[in-house]
Amino acid sequence: MPAQPDLRSSEPQRGGLSATQQALDAQTALLPYALAVFTVSLPAYVWAGSHAPNAVWMSATFAIFAAAWAAFYGAVNWLKKPEAATDLKMRGRVQIFCALIWALAVGQIAFFADGAGAAREPLLLTAVAAAVVVIFFASPWLPSLLIVGPAAAAGPLIALFAQPETRELASLSWGAIALSMALALIFNRVLRRQFEMAAERETLIADRAGMVEAARRLAQSKSDLVATLSHEIRNGLTGVAHVLAAAAGRNGRGAPSREQLSAALDAANDLISVLNTTLDSETAEAGRLSVEARPFDAVNLLRDLVLLNRPNATAKGLELALHVSDDLASAKTGAALADAHRARQILANLIGNAVKFTVRGRVEARIEQTLSGRIAIEIADTGPGLAAEEMERAFEPFLRVERTSAGTSGAGLGLSLSRQLARLMGGDLTAHSAVGVGSCFRLELPYDPEATAEREVVQAEVSTTPDPADRKALRVLIAEDDGLNAAMLRAVLEQLGHHVVHAVDGRRAFELAKAIEFDLIMIDGRMPNMDGPQTIAAIRALTGHGGQPPIIAVIGGDAEEAMDCTAAGADAVLRKPVSVGAVARAVADAISAGRSEPENRVVA
Missing domain, CATH: 3.40.50.2300 (Response regulator)
Structure with a gap:
């Protein structure tokens, strides 16, 4: 059998069929008609063959014809199965094999006709007609046409040119087959153009569907953004407005207490945090958020954040601990390669969440170097923990886990933004959790053991002013x-x-x-x-x-x-x-x- 062509198409596959697959589909649709044509032609062939002197060879020819018909029928049935539509390489081989079966059948008819005596010329012309039929049914797919067409025409032409008395008939047959090949090539070119246009149309439809889906997601995102900001801004500003009204004496009461002022300040700071996180998330979603990777001291950064959050943890009765691996603690060189400002933003969010949602127990920050040469920072807590589906929800923008976040402020963007930032810096943010046990969030960042940390570009916020x-x-x-x-x-x-x-x-x-x-x-x-x-x-x-x-x-x-x-x-x-x-x-x-x-x- 001839070598099979590579059926991997370079045409777009998004949302539609490639031109190659459409050509195979068109050829598959013609196979039952080919089966019918050869079935209808069989009586004429039997009548012409009945005049041949060798009845035994004619019977053998009919047996070969029946075997080819059975193989062809089995291949047509296989092509109707769902798996045939997905494997184009196997499907192309099967369809070429089907066509070659009939090309070989035409060849054996020509071989039988060559020794059929008085019935030689009618049978050879029948073989030529059969070759033309094979060429027509192979025309939708170019590789099949180029392989099967010459194979089907070879037998009758060789037999006709073999005898001097049929060479004039051979020339006419050669012209008929050449004309059939030319028309088949033209037909194939027209079909290929139609297939390409159909593939482009399917691609355009898929692109349009993708744009519609992107627009739907954007509209949903904007709706979630407006709903979240409306809720957070309304709550925060309402609290601040009440305190300011008390300070202005508009409610008939005395000046606000220190506790009221502290609550108003917390509400204002929470509101600023929500707005900053929302803006960063929208910027990242639009692909305009940039990071600048530079060497920085991740151990000192994590130590600063632990010291910064320790008063809040102590106020809740929590232990906030820091563990640095021995190799990092003793290393004189080495630095994480990321944007220090964004790394601080991620870790501040993780530690802040751990302190916020943990009611009793402890929060631990751990930093170590991984076997793959990266630096890993884990924030573990003994909080309420999350189930697997709740953890997936926690990383979705604007979605909050009601079981654990009820009564707390936030836009539901911290974890999704943190993961986006981590991946922008060449790292990743993962988590595992168990309900009633706690959660552990793991930030991995690139690390260079030979690099020297630059002076930190962002420092911990201080709560007091200079003396x-x-x-x-x-x-x-x-x-x-x-x-x-x-x-x-x-x-x-x-x-x-x-x-x-x-x-x-x-x-x-x-x-x-x-x-x-x-x-x-x-x-x-x-x-x-x-x-x-x-x-x-x-x-x-x-x-x-x-x-x-x-x-x-x-x-x-x-x-x-x-x-x-x-x-x-x-x-x-x-x-x-x-x-x-x-x-x-x-x-x-x-x-x-x-x-x-x-x-x-x-x-x-």
């Missing part, structure tokens, strides 16, 4: 076009003991910097007239002291905005929303670095 005795009052220029943001930043700076001058846009800030010597300048990254990078560059171009004061860029969190500001000459980058601790660190870093140190810092 006024240790502070030096600075003359600070802030450039901010948003009145509320400017008031917040001014209040924080004045709380730190500094003197503030406010410019409403970049151009005004530049004019003030030319006229007055400031100790520090804080510039918003996005402003009218002159934006942050333009203003920073213009101030740096000033001669004398005017171009030398430290500059802090205050941005909304966009990585491209941060790079533009640092490239223009900012000494530090402060992300909104600002807090007292973050501003204090940014001011201290900018003053200490000045213009002598090329490395810029980013403070959350």
